[in-house]
Amino acid sequence: xxxxxxxxxxxxxxxxxxxxxxxxxxxxxxxxxxxxxxxxxxxxxxxxxxxxxxxxxxxxxxxxxxxxxxxxxxxxxxxxxxxxxxxxxxxxxxxxxxxxxxxxxxxxxxxxxxxxxxxxxxxxxxxxxxxxxxxxxxxxxxxxxxxxxxxxxxxxxxxxxxxxxxxxxxxxxxxxxxxxxxxxxxxxxxxxxxxxxxxxxxxxxxxxxxxxxxxxxxxxxxxxxxxxxxxxxxxxxxxxxxxxxxxxxxxxxxxxxxxxxxxxxxxxxxxxxxxxxxxxxxxxxxxxxxxxxxxxxxxxxxxxxxxxxxxxxxxxxxxxxxxxxxxxxxxxxxxxxxxxxxxxxxx
Amino acid sequence: xxxxxxxxxxxxxxxxxxxxxxxxxxxxxxxxxxxxxxxxxxxxxxxxxxxxxxxxxxxxxxxxxxxxxxxxxxxxxxxxxxxxxxxxxxxxxxxxxxxxxxxxxxxxxxxxxxxxxxxxxxxxxxxxxxxxxxxxxxxxxxxxxxxxxxxxxxxxxxxxxxxxxxxxxxxxxxxxxxxxxxxxxxxxxxxxxxxxxxxxxxxxxxxxxxxxxxxxxxxxxxxxxxxxxxxxxxxxxxxxxxxxxxxxxxxxxxxxxxxxxxxxxxxxxxxxxxxxxxxxxxxxxxxxxxxxxx
Numbered sequence: 153x154x155x156x157x158x159x160x161x162x163x164x165x166x167x168x169x170x171x172x173x174x175x176x177x178x179x180x181x182x183x184x185x186x187x188x189x190x191x192x193x194x195x196x197x198x199x200x201x202x203x204x205x206x207x208x209x210x211x212x213x214x215x216x217x218x219x220x221x222x223x224x225x226x227x228x229x230x231x232x233x234x235x236x237x238x239x240x241x242x243x244x245x246x247x248x249x250x251x252x253x254x255x256x257x258x259x260x261x262x263x264x265x266x267x268x269x270x271x272x273x274x275x276x277x278x279x280x281x282x283x284x285x286x287x288x289x290x291x292x293x294x295x296x297x298x299x300x301x302x303x304x305x306x307x308x309x310x311x312x313x314x315x316x317x318x319x320x321x322x323x324x325x326x327x328x329x330x331x332x333x334x335x336x337x338x339x340x341x342x343x344x345x346x347x348x349x350x351x352x353x354x355x356x357x358x359x360x361x362x363x364x365x366x367x368x369x370x371x372x373x374x375x376x377x378x379x380x381x382x383x384x385x386x387x388x389x390x391x392x393x394x395x396x397x398x399x400x401x402x403x404x405x406x407x408x409x410x411x412x413x414x415x416x417x418x419x420x421x422x423x424x425x426x427x428x429x430x431x432x433x434x435x436x437x438x439x440x441x442x443x444x445x446x447x448x449x450x451x452x453x454x455x456x457x458x459x460x461x462x463x464x465x466x467x468x469x470x471x472x473x474x475x476x477x478x479x480x481x482x483x484x485x486x487x488x489x490x491x492x493x494x495x496x497x498x499x
Numbered sequence: 500x501x502x503x504x505x506x507x508x509x510x511x512x513x514x515x516x517x518x519x520x521x522x523x524x525x526x527x528x529x530x531x532x533x534x535x536x537x538x539x540x541x542x543x544x545x546x547x548x549x550x551x552x553x554x555x556x557x558x559x560x561x562x563x564x565x566x567x568x569x570x571x572x573x574x575x576x577x578x579x580x581x582x583x584x585x586x587x588x589x590x591x592x593x594x595x596x597x598x599x600x601x602x603x604x605x606x607x608x609x610x611x612x613x614x615x616x617x618x619x620x621x622x623x624x625x626x627x628x629x630x631x632x633x634x635x636x637x638x639x640x641x642x643x644x645x646x647x648x649x650x651x652x653x654x655x656x657x658x659x660x661x662x663x664x665x666x667x668x669x670x671x672x673x674x675x676x677x678x679x680x681x682x683x684x685x686x687x688x689x690x691x692x693x694x695x696x697x698x699x700x701x702x703x704x705x706x707x708x709x710x711x712x713x714x715x716x717x718x719x720x721x722x723x724x725x726x727x728x729x730x731x732x733x734x735x736x737x738x739x740x741x742x743x744x745x746x747x748x749x750x751x752x753x754x755x756x757x758x759x760x761x762x763x764x765x766x767x768x769x770x771x772x773x774x775x776x777x778x779x780x781x782x783x784x785x786x787x788x789x790x791x792x793x
Contacts, residue, residue, distance in 0.1 A: 169596045173585075180584040333580030337641070339549055340574040341597040342567065494549065 166343045170351030178355050181325075188321030188356075191421070192313030192363050199309060203301040207272055213238070214269035217248040224254030228281040235277050250274060259283050261290040261298075268292055272300055276375050285376075285463030303376055306367055307457035310389065311450065312421045313363035318396035319403065319417035322356050326404035327413045330495065339494025346489040349401050357393065364389040371461055381460040384470065388460070391474055392453035395481040399449075401488035408495075424450035442467075449480050500524050501649060501680050506545055506555035508538075508704075515541050516704045519555070523649075523680040523697070528671065530691035531684040532788060533701035539684040540577055542701070543651050546682070547574050559649070570598045573647030577654050577684075579638050583627035587618060587637050590626065591644045598645030605644070612640040615670055617663075631658045639667055643674070650674055652683035656690050668694055692784040702792040712784070719787045720779060724761050725752045727775040728768050738764055752780070 178185050216232060216239040218225050225241060232239040240248070249265045252274065259278045263271055271290055278288050290298040329335045338348065368385065371377040377385055400417075407413050427445045437445070445451050446467050455466035456473040466473060501523040508516040516538045523529045533539050544550040546557050548564050557564045559571070581590055588609050595605035613619045616636045626634055635658045642652060650671065656664055672694065675681045685691050691698065698715055700708040708715055723744065726732060732751040736743050740760030745752035755761035761779075768774045782790070 165599075166597055169593060173582075173593050177582060177584065329580075332583075333576060333578030334582060335580070336549075336576050336578055337574075337580040337594075338597070340547055340569055340572065340576070341594065342570045342599060343597050 166341075167347050167351050170343065170348060171354045174352055175355040177325075178321075184321065184325060188317050188359060189313070189362070191316040191320075192309065195305075195309045195312055196366070199302050199305045206301060207298065208270050211270045212249060212267055214250045214271065214274055215248045216240070216274065217251045218254065219251060220254035221256070224257070224259070224281075224283070228252065228254055228259075228278060228283075231277045231281040232274075235273065235280075237273060237277060252278065254278075254283070257283055258287040259289070261288065263290070263292045263298065265293075271298060275300065279375065286465060302370075302374070304462050306371065306376070306461045307454050308425050310363060310367045310457055310461075311392070311454050312425060313367075314360055314389075314393050314396045314453075315421040315424060315450075316417075317356050317359050317363070318393070318400035319420055320414070321359065322352055322397060323400040323404040324410055324414050324417055326352065326401075327407050328410040330404075330408045330493075331410050333495075336495040345492045345494075349485075349489055349492060352401075353397055356397070360389075360393040364393070367461075376462075377460050385457065385460040387474065388453065388456040388470070391477045391481065392457065395449055395453065395477045395484075398481045398484040398488060401492070402484050405488045405492040424448065425454075427451060449477060452477050500560055501546065501682065502558040502561070503542070503546060504556050504558065506542065506552045506557070508541055508545065508550070508552050514704060516545075516552070519701070519704070519706055521699045521706055521709045523682045525680055526675050526678045527680055527696045528675045528694050529680070529682045529697040529699060530695035531682055531699050531701065532686075532688065532691060532784075533684070534792065537701045538704040539701060540653055541704075543574070543653055543682070543684070546651055547572055570645065571648040573642040573645065573650045573652075575638055575642035575652040575655055579634065581626045581634070581638060581641060584625050586623055586625055587629070587640075588613065588622035590637070591640055594641050595644045600645055608644050608646055609640075612643055615666075615673075616640050617666055632660050632663050635659055636663060636667070639670070643670070648679060650679055650681040650683070652681070654685060655683050656685050656687050664690060688784045688788060698784070700788060700791050707791040708787065715787055716781050719782050719790055721754070721782065722756070722761070723752060723754050723780040724764070724778065725750070725780055726764065726768060726777045729772045729775065732768075734767070734771070735764055738767070749775075 214237055216237060218229055218232070218239055218241055229239055229241060249263065249267065249269045250271065251262050251264065253260045253262075261271060261274055261278070263269065275285070275288055275290060279285050292298065364386070367389075368377075368382060371385065372382065403413060403416065427448050427450065452473045455464065456470050456477070458464040459466050459470050503522070504520050506516055506519040507514065519538070519542055521529075531539050531542070541550065545552050546564070548557070548566055548569055559568060585593070591609040591612065592602070592605045595608055596602065600608065610619075613622050616639065618633060618636050618640065621629060621633055621637075626637055629637060635655075639652070639655055642650065652671075655667060655671070659667060668690070671681055671683070692712065695712055697711050698708070699706060708718075710718070726735070727750045730749065732746065732749055735741060735751050735753055736746075738760070740756035741753050741764060743751055743753045753764070755764070765774065765777050768777070
C-alpha cells in the first residue's frame, strides 16, 4: 500500500480535473468534435450559397429611382451615391431596374424589369440612411416578397449550432459514458453530481463561442447588427447556449441508451427550428399555434436573436425573453442535477 | 472493519437483498461468492454508499458509512468503464486527483501501482489498445490508486491469465497484510479458496453461509475418511459403525458413525502394519458452494 492518503477533495480541483479531462477527451474523439460543429458549418455554408445564388449571383447592378417624401429621399440618395449605386430622384431615364419609395420612416423597394438587380446593397443603403430594417419591404413587380436568406436564417443557424453542441456534443457523450460504465466508476469518487455536470460545460462552451463569434462577425460584416445590437445579441447567445446545455443535461440525466439519445438529439434541433417562427412566417400560422409555439424556450432564443440579426419583432420584449430563458436555465439545470444518476441501476 | 447489518433492497416489487449481514475484518481477505444475479454487485454498491438500502446499514468501525467515506474505498466495478482513448497513466492520475490526491501523490501512486502490476511499459498506451488482461490490471490499478482504506472489488480476476492472477493476488494480499479489509467477488472458486480468509456465500439475495474458510469446511465436512496402508484394507468392511464408500486394495474411503469408530479403524490399521495416510475428507469450496446454494 502506498503512503499518500486522500485529503479532503477540493471542488475547484475536481472541477478543473474533470474539465481538463473533458477537453482532452473531446480532442481525442476527432469524429465527435467534428460532428458537433459540422451541422452549424454545413447549414451556414448552405444558406450563404443559397443566398448568393438567389439574390446576388449574375444579377445586374441596381439602377434606382427614388420617390417619396423629400425628408427621407435626400439622405437615401446621398447614401446610395456614396456607395456607388446609380440613383436618381425621378424616373427620368427609363433604364432603372428598381424603385424605392420612402415614406414615414418606411421604405418599399420594387424590383422591375425582366432582369431584377442585386437588391441587398439597396437595403443596406436604406438602413444606413436611418430607416430600420424592420420597416423595409422588398418585392418584385408581381408582389413576391424578396428575402435575404442569410439574414433571415442566421438566428436559426446559430440555434442549430448551439443545439448540436449541447445535445449531440454533450448529451450523447454523457449517456455513452453511462452506457460504458464510466459514470459508475466516477460515481464512486467523492465528486458531486453538480460538479461533474458543470465540468462538461467549459470545452463545449468554447465551441459554442466559436459559433457565436462567427455569427457575430458575419452580422457585423454584413451590417446586420449595430454596436448596441451586438451587445444584446451576445447576451442572447450566452443565455441561449446555457439554456441548451441545461436541457442537454436533463436529457442525459438518466438514460444509458446513447443511440436513442443520438436520435433524439438529431431531431430536437429540427423540431425546435420549425417551431421557432423563423422558418415558417408567423403570418401563415393560426393564432393558437403561435401561442403554443411561443411557449417553447427554443422560440424565445430564436426570437431574441432574430430581433438583432433579422430585425424581426418578438412576441414580447427581448429583456423578458432573457428573463424567461434564465429562469428556465436555472430550473432545468437544478432538475438535471437532482435527477442525474451515475448508473441507471441507482434509481 | 466493515460491518453490513440487515441490509434489504428491493427494485419495485422484487426484493433483491434480504436481511444481508456479514463483516469484513481488518486485514481480512473476504471472498463474496454467488451465482449471477445473486445480489453481489448490489451489496457492494450499497457498501460504497452509491446505492441506498431500503433497510439496514453499513458501518465502518461501528459508524454508518456516509457519502464522504467514498474516498476511503477502492472500488472496482464489474462493468469496467475506464476511458478507452485515455492513456493508462493519465487515467490513473486523473482518478487519483478526483479522489483528492495532490498531483505529486497521484503521479507517485500511479508509477508505484503500474510497477507492481507490471504495466509500466504500457503507461503511455491508451486503454483500448491494451489486451483484455492488461485492461483488467489497469482497472485494478484504478481501484487502488488513491490508496484506499477498504477494497471492494467486483470480479477482479475475470479475464486474467494465470500469471496475472498471481500478480493481482499478491497486490491484494499486500493490501490486506497492511490491515485493509478486502472484499471481492469471484466465480473462480479455486482462487477464492487460495486467497480468502473469510467467505460469504449469497444466493437469491440471502446470505447462505458466512465465516472463515476453515469454519465453513468444518461445518460442511462429512464424516468421511480415507486411508491408505501397506496391506489390503478389505478388513474395514467388518468394523462396527463403518460403511465403506470406496475400496481399492490398499486404499479405502469410509464413513464412520462416530469419532470413536473412525479412531478404532486407525488403531487396528496400525496393528496390521504401516499406515501411509489417514485423514478426514475436507470438502472443497466448490462442494460447499454447491451444497449451500442447492
